[in-house]
Amino acid sequence: xxxxxxxxxxxxxxxxxxxxxxxxxxxxxxxxxxxxxxxxxxxxxxxxxxxxxxxxxxxxxxxxxxxxxxxxxxxxxxxxxxxxxxxxxxxxxxxxxxxxxxxxxxxxxxxxxxxxxxxxxxxxxxxxxxxxxxxxxxxxxxxxxxxxxxxxxxxxxxxxxxxxxxxxxxxxxxxxxxxxxxxxxxxxxxxxxxxxxxxxxxxxxxxxxxxxxxxxxxxxxxxxxxxxxxxxxxxxxxxxxxxxxxxxxxxxxxxxxxxxxxxxxxxxxxxxxxxxxxxxxxxxxxxxxxxxxxxxxxxxxxxxxxxxxxxxxxxxxxxxxxxxxxxxxxxxxxxxxxxxxxxxxxxxxxxxxxxxxxxxxxxxxxxxxxxxxxxxxxxxxxxxxxxxxxxxxxxxxxxxxxxxxxxxxxxxxxxxxxxxxxxxxxxxxxxxxxxxxxxxxxxxxxxxxxxxxxxxxxxxxxxxxxxxxxxxxxxxxxxxxxxxxxxxxxxx
Amino acid sequence: xxxxxxxxxxxxxxxxxxxxxxxxxxxxxxxxxxxxxxxxxxxxxxxxxxxxxxxxxxxxxxxxxxxxxxxxxxxxxxxxxxxxxxxxxxxxxxxxxxxxxxxxxxxxxxxxxxxxxxxxxxxxxxxxxxxxxxxxxxxxxxxxxxxxxxxxxxxxxxxxxxxxxxxxxxxxxxxxxxxxxxxxxxxxxxxxxxxxxxxxxxxxxxxxxxxxxxxxxxxxxxxxxxxxxxxxxxxxxxxxxxxxxxxxxxxxxxxxxxxxxxxxxxxxxxxxxxxxxxxxxxxxxxxxxxxxxxxxxxxxxxxxxxxxxxxxxxxxxxxxxxxxxxxxxxxxxxxxxxxxxxxxxxxxxxxxxxxxxxxxxxxxxxxxxxxxxxxxxxxxxxxxxxxxxxxxxxxxxxxxxxxxxxxxxxxxxxxxxxxxxxxxxxxxxxxxxxxxxxxxxxxxxxxxxxxxxxxxxxxxxxxxxxxxxxxxxxxxxxxxxxxxxxxxxxxx
Numbered sequence: 008x009x010x011x012x013x014x015x016x017x018x019x020x021x022x023x024x025x026x027x028x029x030x031x032x033x034x035x036x037x038x039x040x041x042x043x044x045x046x047x048x049x050x051x052x053x054x055x056x057x058x059x060x061x062x063x064x065x066x067x068x069x070x071x072x073x074x075x076x077x078x079x080x081x082x083x084x085x086x087x088x089x090x091x092x093x094x095x096x097x098x099x100x101x102x103x104x105x106x107x108x109x110x111x112x113x114x115x116x117x118x119x120x121x122x123x124x125x126x127x128x129x130x131x132x133x134x135x136x137x138x139x140x141x142x143x144x145x146x147x148x149x150x151x152x153x154x155x156x157x158x159x160x161x162x163x164x165x166x167x168x169x170x171x172x173x174x175x176x177x178x179x180x181x182x183x184x185x186x187x188x189x190x191x192x193x194x195x196x197x198x199x200x201x202x203x204x205x206x207x208x209x210x211x212x213x214x215x216x217x218x219x220x221x222x223x224x225x226x227x228x229x230x231x232x233x234x235x236x237x238x239x240x241x242x243x244x245x246x247x248x249x250x251x252x253x254x255x256x257x258x259x260x261x262x263x264x265x266x267x268x269x270x271x272x273x274x275x276x277x278x279x280x281x282x283x284x285x286x287x288x289x290x291x292x293x294x295x296x297x298x299x300x301x302x303x304x305x306x307x308x309x310x311x312x313x314x315x316x317x318x319x320x321x322x323x324x325x326x327x328x329x330x331x332x333x334x335x336x337x338x339x340x341x342x343x344x345x346x347x348x349x350x351x352x353x354x355x356x357x358x359x360x361x362x363x364x365x366x367x368x369x370x371x372x373x374x375x376x377x378x379x380x381x382x383x384x385x386x387x388x389x390x391x392x393x394x395x396x397x398x399x400x401x402x403x404x405x406x407x408x409x410x411x412x413x414x415x416x417x418x419x420x421x422x423x424x425x426x427x428x429x430x431x432x433x434x435x436x437x438x439x440x441x442x443x444x445x446x447x448x449x450x451x452x453x454x455x456x457x458x459x460x461x462x463x464x465x466x467x468x469x470x471x472x473x474x475x476x477x478x479x480x481x482x483x484x485x486x487x488x489x490x491x492x493x494x495x496x497x498x499x
Numbered sequence: 500x501x502x503x504x505x506x507x508x509x510x511x512x513x514x515x516x517x518x519x520x521x522x523x524x525x526x527x528x529x530x531x532x533x534x535x536x537x538x539x540x541x542x543x544x545x546x547x548x549x550x551x552x553x554x555x556x557x558x559x560x561x562x563x564x565x566x567x568x569x570x571x572x573x574x575x576x577x578x579x580x581x582x583x584x585x586x587x588x589x590x591x592x593x594x595x596x597x598x599x600x601x602x603x604x605x606x607x608x609x610x611x612x613x614x615x616x617x618x619x620x621x622x623x624x625x626x627x628x629x630x631x632x633x634x635x636x637x638x639x640x641x642x643x644x645x646x647x648x649x650x651x652x653x654x655x656x657x658x659x660x661x662x663x664x665x666x667x668x669x670x671x672x673x674x675x676x677x678x679x680x681x682x683x684x685x686x687x688x689x690x691x692x693x694x695x696x697x698x699x700x701x702x703x704x705x706x707x708x709x710x711x712x713x714x715x716x717x718x719x720x721x722x723x724x725x726x727x728x729x730x731x732x733x734x735x736x737x738x739x740x741x742x743x744x745x746x747x748x749x750x751x752x753x754x755x756x757x758x759x760x761x762x763x764x765x766x767x768x769x770x771x772x773x774x775x776x777x778x779x780x781x782x783x784x785x786x787x788x789x790x791x792x793x794x795x796x797x798x799x800x801x802x803x804x805x806x807x808x809x810x811x812x813x814x815x816x817x818x819x820x821x822x823x824x825x826x827x828x829x830x831x832x833x834x835x836x837x838x839x840x841x842x843x844x845x846x847x848x849x850x851x852x853x854x855x856x857x858x859x860x861x862x863x864x865x866x867x868x869x870x871x872x873x874x875x876x877x878x879x880x881x882x883x884x885x886x887x888x889x890x891x892x893x894x895x896x897x898x899x900x901x902x903x904x905x906x907x908x909x910x911x912x913x914x915x916x917x918x919x920x921x922x923x924x925x926x927x928x929x930x931x932x933x934x935x936x937x938x939x940x941x942x943x944x945x946x947x948x949x950x951x952x953x954x955x956x957x958x959x960x961x962x963x964x965x966x967x968x969x970x971x972x973x974x975x976x977x978x979x980x981x982x983x984x985x986x987x988x989x990x991x
Binding site for chain 2: 323334
């Protein structure tokens, strides 16, 4: 992306002031929700409500029009009936704003060609006055680092290194929400709706150059310029991991996409092959997307795809071990036998009766003893056949028979051990009744550079995909040469 | 199963008295955990601790040996070192017990032929004295209806109609735990370990005849008599849905299974084909298993596989609708367009601007208004092209802008509506921060006959599999002719 355009887009995420046109004090409406969300989120810049009644909004002096605001306005969020939009855009132009974010809907997503024509008028206004436009039919842009929340739902997530762009507002909110619950921090989140001015190409191009963004992700229904998009992916995937979740891949989905953003979705096969060749990691859903964002954020690069799984942390691990081997192998990971030397040492630690030591390793014979369990993890991690260490524990079981002190010691030792090995650790902690205990442990593990997943299937798929991207990168990527500042550790 | 054998097995689940040999007061050991678990679970029969020190255990008089117990003993749980097992079995024989459940491990799962020989000795003791044996290397049997918990983890789940059998103790515990969290009620849970006497064939045969059990499920690593097992499945699947989760389907999994229960796992392909032909529903993991148990329990039979999805309950539903269509179609369900008449009526209710009305239906234009949202659900449910109604809501979003009163009214109306239609409803409520609110709503929906899933992928897969089984049954099953007492509604 050329420097001028980069600066133009970068400015969008650095507003010194924001005006909300259509800000009302009528709770439950988008106009009040947007305004209140920014007001309460701790956004450091100036915030101005604008509405017809010229009345104070939640204790903040309101203006009758944009022109009445005394200082400069960088970003404008427009929530007005469609009939008033063109007039508002002229006001924005006269005020010399940088960005207009248009929540108002009812364009090409419902009326096809007629809507497209109207959208061209919107874009012409932007061109004429020299501002950029996000929307219409969008929830807009968010930048957690400056406390700028996303959409009328006003989701403010932790700042971090994941960038996300989408036509869809609802899925931007879902990615932000699930990402935040999972420990993903975001650099920028964008929903650009019908994209009559700025669209996928612009925002993806920006995120690929943005130093704050280390992993680029997008939900995509279609593109008006698939060729340029694929070119962008092809160059971009050599710089940063790009994760694409393609919607409208089935007939019913494509029919719905056409009513949604007016996009022609294209077939799954064509997109799938093209994306793969471009070095893009394709996912098929919300959880898969977020799981991969977490993996890249916390683990950075993987040394390989040979995993060991330690089962039986919380109860007998026999069946769990069999299933763990099946799950990881089916996902495409390697589950090699540990060396005879490792198995001998594991036998010394765990005993032989009832023990499964080949890989997976069933540590249940240590009965949760923090020292013996961690000795087993250490041995498995040190095995030359192994690249990644996975352990699984059901806290509802573990806490039912381990004292709080032993429970703490178990994971203290594990975190300490992680600090001394250069191999990635991945935790699988299924949800249960002890939600508070789980939340606390997840935070501790994330801080120690151990990502946490709710089941082994999701952890394995994440690892497989990260490893696929690395294979692609071996031909030479910035990713594979960098020392990955910001790719590791928790959200800043 | 012949009547004599059925009665013999049925008695196992109806013990009037239980003795725990190896019951200790040393918390954290299996012996104390088993005893304390049964003591605290509210088991109505008599419970006797037996141990060498002849000391009181948790306030209950202990006996030095089984023979010292004054009254009759039906079931015995044995947790003693391996060297003492044969002697204990003789004591059990002299006491005329019905069942010995052997937790002690270290047989064929670690020493192959030598272990098998020892197991034959155990089985011979059982044969000689006329009792039945579960194990060795097992956590045993549980029957929630009489407050008999499972294993040393002492999991006592809600009573209900799902039966589960497995070699694996750890996976029995996991199924019980996740099932309970999801709202599944269980009739019987069995982990039979190495199965030297009673095994899959016995317990599956029993559950297929057991009137308390409406759905039969099993985790299976292998069988010493695959032919008989498949015969059993073939007959059984005409009576009740049978769900099989096969472990050891990959090379690494099979290697692990051999260390686990000494089973030869067999290849995935061979099993997969044979199970399908036998009318068995095959699943590939814990969550899939539990999801299907919940589906059969709450929904019973489905009228078909044509679904409608209502998105946008909690925020804009555009992207969510596209993805919902993709997910359901990819899972193999049908997402047909609603009739023009339904769409016209939906248009009257939801308006047209920004609305997606073909199917999925985006109800976000109703802005959570309970009356309009439910009118949309009612219209979609009444469409002649539709068999099943799915709705999705993220409570963290919904509760952020809907008052508690409106929130309650929304679901009150929905539950009321469900009571007036004969079409199944399925709810998708992703987990989030409002865990208490979600738990309460899940309970209300389950009570109203609406099963709840954490994501649409899992709900869709469950529906697809239930529908597959019905297709199989159309050739004529008890299932398809019955009026499904116990297949519908919450656990009793």
